[in-house]
Amino acid sequence: xxxxxxxxxxxxxxxxxxxxxxxxxxxxxxxxxxxxxxxxxxxxxxxxxxxxxxxxxxxxxxxxxxxxxxxxxxxxxxxxxxxxxxxxxxxxxxxxxxxxxxxxxxxxxxxxxxxxxxxxxxxxxxxxxxxxxxxxxxxxxxxxxxxxxxxxxxxxxxxxxxxxxxxxxxxxxxxxxxxxxxxxxxxxxxxxxxxxxxxxxxxxxxxxxxxxxxxxxxxxxxxxxxxxxxxxxxxxxxxxxxxxxxxxxxxxxxxxxxxxxxxxxxxxxxxxxxxxxxxxxxxxxxxxxxxxxxxxxxxxxxxxxxxxxxxxxxxxxxxxxxxxxxxxxxxxxxxxxxxxxxxxxxxxxxxxxxxxxxxxxxxxxxxxxxxxxxxxxxxxxxxxxxxxxxxxxxxxxxxxxxxxxxxxxxxxxxxxxxxxxxxxxxxxxxxxxxxxxxxxxxxxxxxxxxxxx
Numbered sequence: 001x002x003x004x005x006x007x008x009x010x011x012x013x014x015x016x017x018x019x020x021x022x023x024x025x026x027x028x029x030x031x032x033x034x035x036x037x038x039x040x041x042x043x044x045x046x047x048x049x050x051x052x053x054x055x056x057x058x059x060x061x062x063x064x065x066x067x068x069x070x071x072x073x074x075x076x077x078x079x080x081x082x083x084x085x086x087x088x089x090x091x092x093x094x095x096x097x098x099x100x101x102x103x104x105x106x107x108x109x110x111x112x113x114x115x116x117x118x119x120x121x122x123x124x125x126x127x128x129x130x131x132x133x134x135x136x137x138x139x140x141x142x143x144x145x146x147x148x149x150x151x152x153x154x155x156x157x158x159x160x161x162x163x164x165x166x167x168x169x170x171x172x173x174x175x176x177x178x179x180x181x182x183x184x185x186x187x188x189x190x191x192x193x194x195x196x197x198x199x200x201x202x203x204x205x206x207x208x209x210x211x212x213x214x215x216x217x218x219x220x221x222x223x224x225x226x227x228x229x230x231x232x233x234x235x236x237x238x239x240x241x242x243x244x245x246x247x248x249x250x251x252x253x254x255x256x257x258x259x260x261x262x263x264x265x266x267x268x269x270x271x272x273x274x275x276x277x278x279x280x281x282x283x284x285x286x287x288x289x290x291x292x293x294x295x296x297x298x299x300x301x302x303x304x305x306x307x308x309x310x311x312x313x314x315x316x317x318x319x320x321x322x323x324x325x326x327x328x329x330x331x332x333x334x335x336x337x338x339x340x341x342x343x344x345x346x347x348x349x350x351x352x353x354x355x356x357x358x359x360x361x362x363x364x365x366x367x368x369x370x371x372x373x374x375x376x377x378x379x380x381x382x383x384x385x386x387x388x389x390x391x392x393x394x395x396x397x398x399x400x401x402x403x404x405x406x407x408x409x410x411x412x413x414x415x416x417x418x419x420x421x422x423x424x425x426x427x428x429x430x431x432x433x434x435x436x437x438x439x440x441x442x443x444x445x446x447x448x449x450x451x452x453x
Contacts, residue, residue, distance in 0.1 A: 220289030221273020
């Protein structure tokens with residue numbers, strides 16, 4: 001008898017949990033009519049009184065409302081109590097956001113569009129585009145009253161990505177630079193020393209040529225490249241070039257940029273293999289066919305779990321100076337947010353030291369807080385010091401361009417690594433991308449001037 005009662009209780013709890021989850025995910029929206037008590041009783045195999053009690057509990061918690069002779073509907077009371085959060089990469093740090101943040105703001109719900117959110121997690125380019133469009137709030141009023149507003153509290157390479165004209169429009173949660181991962185086994189097989197933190201372009205080019213004998217040159221190549229111009233930006237910056245100079249001029253067709261482009265194309269030719277995209281690029285390295293891989297440091301955790309060979313990482317090879325790009329996420333508050341104080345409380349909780357520490361435990365290689373970063377370095381050894389060094393040498397080209405323009409430049413420069421591409425065709429691509437950048441910068445300047453007027 002006791003076992004039957006326990007089973008019935010568990011089924012009733014499952015009914016409540018499923019209804020709550022469907023409401024939280026937005027599958028059941030305010031005003032939607034749920035199944036009748038009889039239908040729920042048949043579906044879950046419990047008696048009508050048990051279903052009635054479950055519905056009454058959900059009513060008390062604000063999930064459901066009943067209307068005489070009409071049925072039971074999803075209530076709008078629950079949605080009014082929630083903070084709506086848009087975060088496209090939920091899997092990595094979702095547990096932190098869901099569990100810890102409820103302690104400070106109550107219920108949060110993940111929505112499927114930034115247009116419906118009170119708080120949004122996004123990258124620097126998109127955040128900057130939204131800021132220029134006037135669709136996000138400045139954090140300055142809140143930061144003026146909070147220790148987080150002090151510059152020394154943040155890693156400069158991350159903090160600077162989310163500021164413009166004295167306004168802080170996003171608060172970074174974490175970030176990771178572009179680094180080089182390498183397969184120790186293939187270096188040993190080739191009788192080569194592994195790369196070191198201060199290796200140069202010359203070291204990189206010579207290493208690629210020396211590794212050809214132990215790599216799959218038909219598909220993977222020594223270093224699998226992808227046709228994405230973003231990965232070329234740090235090489236250009238290392239050589240003294242910029243997509244956009246600090247005075248707002250396009251520098252893609254300048255001498256420094258063209259020299260860097262020639263170097264990367266020469267290495268790509270020596271590396272062999274075919275151009276890859278996204279997941280295929282990583283899989284070729286994970287399969288042991290490639291000796292090195294350019295990728296965001298986010299991949300540290302995944303390699304730790306999945307790599308069948310010994311591996312490590314180093315910063316990008318340096319040219320005349322150091323430079324990298326940083327892949328980061330920050331929290332922004334849309335201007336249409338109604339409950340701004342709760343939204344700020346949520347953001348503040350996300351970037352607290354406790355949350356930063358927990359996020360790094362979930363394998364996000366670098367927190368945004370300088371204090372959390374120093375603790376991380378102390379715990380994981382001096383090798384991780386290079387993460388901090390790389391972040392402070394980050395180029396801001398992609399920040400000044402903004403996400404939409406960067407995607408357009410990637411399109412204009414598509415195929416720039418193809419060895420069959422002639423110099424004339426390559427020059428034409430650079431000119432097309434330069435015109436695109438100049439046109440967009442001019443249009444943005446005019447829009448800003450009109451906004452000021």
